[in-house]
Amino acid sequence: QSALTQPPSASGSPGQSVTISCTGTSSDVGAYNYVSWYQQYPGKVPKLMISEVTERPSGVPDRFSGSKSGNTASLTVSGLQAEDEADYYCSSYAGSDIWVFGGGTKLTVL
Amino acid sequence: QVQLLQSGPGLVKPSQTLSLSCAIFGDSLSTRHIGWHWIRQSPSRGLEWLGRTHYKSRWDVSCATSVKSRMTINADTSKDQFSLQLDSVTPEDTAVYYCARGSAYSFGFWGQGILVTVSS
Numbered sequence: 001q002s003a004l005t006q007p008p009s010a011s012g013s014p015g016q017s018v019t020i021s022c023t024g025t026s027s028d029v030g031a032y033n034y035v036s037w038y039q040q041y042p043g044k045v046p047k048l049m050i051s052e053v054t055e056r057p058s059g060v061p062d063r064f065s066g067s068k069s070g071n072t073a074s075l076t077v078s079g080l081q082a083e084d085e086a087d088y089y090c091s092s093y094a095g096s097d098i099w100v101f102g103g104g105t106k107l108t109v110l
Numbered sequence: 111q112v113q114l115l116q117s118g119p120g121l122v123k124p125s126q127t128l129s130l131s132c133a134i135f136g137d138s139l140s141t142r143h144i145g146w147h148w149i150r151q152s153p154s155r156g157l158e159w160l161g162r163t164h165y166k167s168r169w170d171v172s173c174a175t176s177v178k179s180r181m182t183i184n185a186d187t188s189k190d191q192f193s194l195q196l197d198s199v200t201p202e203d204t205a206v207y208y209c210a211r212g213s214a215y216s217f218g219f220w221g222q223g224i225l226v227t228v229s230s
Contacts, residue, residue: 046217089157091157099162
């Protein structure tokens with residue numbers, strides 16, 4: 001049950017698009033369409049932004065989108081806004097009733 | 111709206127047992143196809159999934175390999191709450207502990223989090 005791999009940081013200017021990757025293995029990300037993404041502000045509780053690779057819960061702006069190719073999932077934030085500056089974590093179901101998280105990516109809006 | 115309210119001590123001595131509870135409001139512990147999870151977060155380990163309980167004709171528990179030998183998750187349907195016990199804690203177990211409601215293999219609702227420090 002190794003953690004998923006995310007870049008420690010990502011950045012973009014307001015209005016631009018930024019993509020955060022989440023790399024796993026053929027036993028987790030590659031095996032199931034059960035990747036989710038979470039946004040977390042400092043000192044706050046994580047918030048679900050994307051479930052099942054591409055599904056946006058009610059209330060999440062459509063600027064946030066998810067995708068997957070092979071063992072790598074991605075979160076894209078389009079039309080970056082200052083309020084998007086936060087930490088982002090991916091998670092994947094890994095079979096046998098086990099879940100795994102990524103190490104997190106700090107998104108900076110320049 | 112589902113709300114999860116956590117309770118438990120913020121300080122535990124090394125080698126002792128960490129015990130936390132999570133009370134559920136706006137849902138039921140026995141709701142089908144819903145899992146009830148424990149997750150922790152520390153600067154050194156990031157977010158770490160610990161375990162889950164859910165009802166599927168009987169109560170089923172799954173745990174992360176890293177804590178499986180010393181972790182227990184219990185469900186109390188009379189109070190609609192579930193609990194975490196982590197035995198033989200060390201300073202490495204210092205973290206913010208969250209309970210969370212799982213559906214569609216994701217965590218849609220989280221408790222407020224409790225910082226648990228392991229120190230003598």
